[in-house]
């Protein structure tokens with residue numbers, strides 16, 4: 110037992126800060142992938158050609174039934190063996206983003222179905238095409254109506270982003286590991302990392318609350 | 329797809345799957361226990377207990393499970409906690425999922441109509457008796473599904489222990505992906521086993537839900 | 544619209560023409576051979592008992608329902624042209640831009656402000672610059688008395704106000720014909736007049752209109768011609784004075800007795 114000494118952290122603040130920055134960046138990028146991907150998946154499953162629907166369902170089913178960590182291994186260590194070499198950062202963002210896209214798609218599919226038929230008719234009689242109707246009328250409403258559960262997924266995404274450290278992406282966990290490899294003080298640095306995740310989590314919850322209040326204003 | 333390879337490696341994966349199952353069951357049991365205790369804390373009349381319960385849930389849900397495992401396994405020795413990878417995995421996962429399950433339990437208890445409590449109190453039941461005889465039996469039915477969702481997440485979450493060198497399904501898959509150059513075959517074998525576990529689990533939840541919640 | 548009024552009734556080709564329209568839902572034939580012809584600037588009211596096929600007819604004109612047989616022509620173009628796939632999609636989107644449709648339940652877009660509801664069509668479909676679309680929307684909202692609601696969300700409006708916005712939204716596409724399907728029947732009685740007033744104003748500007756309504760008094764005031772539908776056919780049609788005071792058919796008489804009394 111070597112006793113705790115949090116003062117060592119102070120000389121590694123810049124490394125930690127870089128980690129926080131990348132965790133935030135990865136979270137925002139993967140969130141975008143997850144929401145846009147979720148919209149595409151949901152629309153494809155509901156309105157796409159039937160040749161597309163079954164592969165999409167299978168894809169969702171596999172993504173929902175297996176651990177994110179395993180999916181990241183496949184994308185990063187696996188694809189390179191068949192000649193698809195994705196850099197770790199991109200693999201992390203894509204893996205994280207696709208994983209949550211599947212969950213978002215599930216929510217959005219219900220959200221799209223729940224939009225009143227009258228909305229489609231209203232848009233179609235103005236002369237909007239099917240795609241325009243989805244884009245300007247249906248999907249925006251589905252997004253607004255599903256903002257709370259999708260926000261919940263984004264909060265989960267922030268925490269799961271820690272997992273991309275295992276494929277060597279530089280982010281908060283990885284920064285902590287760098288500092289630990291020099292100081293041999295895992296407890297201190299992992300606790301600091303945990304505190305920072307907690308703060309990031311609070312910040313994200315704050316942002317989502319603001320968005321939800323905005324959404325409420327249209328009701 | 330190299331089915332021959334898949335058949336050859338299957339026994340190794342089956343063995344690893346047993347580790348995953350064992351780990352899931354242990355942390356599920358621990359998680360339910362933690363959740364029950366935390367839920368009692370959070371419904372207590374003592375402010376301190378309520379605060380502890382709330383803080384626990386907030387901390388565990390506000391930070392990544394991976395970091396919690398690392399603090400326990402790698403940081404533990406610094407504060408006198410020396411655990412095997414498997415024990416650290418089971419305890420870390422259980423304590424983490426316990427916070428989520430506590431949230432599910434509280435949600436179910438709060439969902440029981442307030443009129444039920446009032447009716448019982450008017451009859452002269454104590455707070456404790458009201459909870460035990462009237463509220464909990466109703467809440468128990470409401471929590472089966474949400475707890476089931478948590479349990480499924482837990483099974484997938486066990487993959488994290490591969491990072492503290494527990495030889496589970498994901499660890500094994502990673503090893504084989506690195507050595508066979510057949511990533512999709514390896515992934516498929518692991519995926520089939522994970523999905524089989526989750527399927528079985530969801531059948532159990534369906535059964536419990538039908539048996540106790542319906543009616 | 545001024546040009547329209549100058550030539551009102553002078554065109555040889557009707558603005559809207561429905562020829563032998565048949566429509567079935569499953570085994571039920573809802574439209575059993577409807578013929579309808581509406582000249583430019585003319586206002587036709589369609590009345591009839593519930594389930595007689597009024598909405599189905601109106602929706603067929605906009606191709607919200609596809610006819611099993613028959614033709615619909617609007618402004619010289621066949622609406623239900625025998626095209627398929629992408630070609631039909633393009634065709635229908637462009638003909639629909641010539642028709643404004645107003646629904647019983649408004650169907651305003653709740654995620655857009657009033658202003659956005661009115662400008663979205665001109666901007667996205669007619670490629671109008673945003674500033675011009677805004678001016679147009681302001682003008683139209685002024686016309687329906689709702690200029691001050693430009694930035695409000697539909698949820699903040701009364702039913703009557705919503706319906707007036709819906710009318711402005713349809714007018715923003717500068718349609719050659721307006722279709723109204725019971726525009727006031729979802730409204731509280733005290734809000735009906737404000738919407739009727741807007742429709743009367745459109746009538747005075749010689750907008751071509753087809754109005755499905757349950758309000759006999761309004762129909763008699765605004766329509767040039769009244770159609771009485773029952774059981775999927777046009778039982779009787781003529782000027783309102785004739786239909787309301789001197790109907791020839793028994794079915795018309797029975798229907799009117801019930802509806803004029805109440």
Ligand SMILES: Nc1ncnc2c1ncn2[C@@H]1O[C@H](COP(=O)(O)OP(=O)(O)OP(=O)(O)O)[C@@H](O)[C@H]1O
Pocket residue numbers: 568573591592593594595596597598599600
């Ligand atoms: N999409 C549909 N599928 C099946 N039946 C339908 C459909 N739309 C309408 N119908 C049926 O067609 C008949 C005529 O309906 P329609 O809405 O045209 O009547 P309406 O004259 O407008 O009646 P109301 O005055 O009640 O609005 C009704 O019996 C209705 O149930």
Ligand SMILES: [Mg+2]
Pocket residue numbers: 597598599724725
């Ligand atoms: Mg109708």
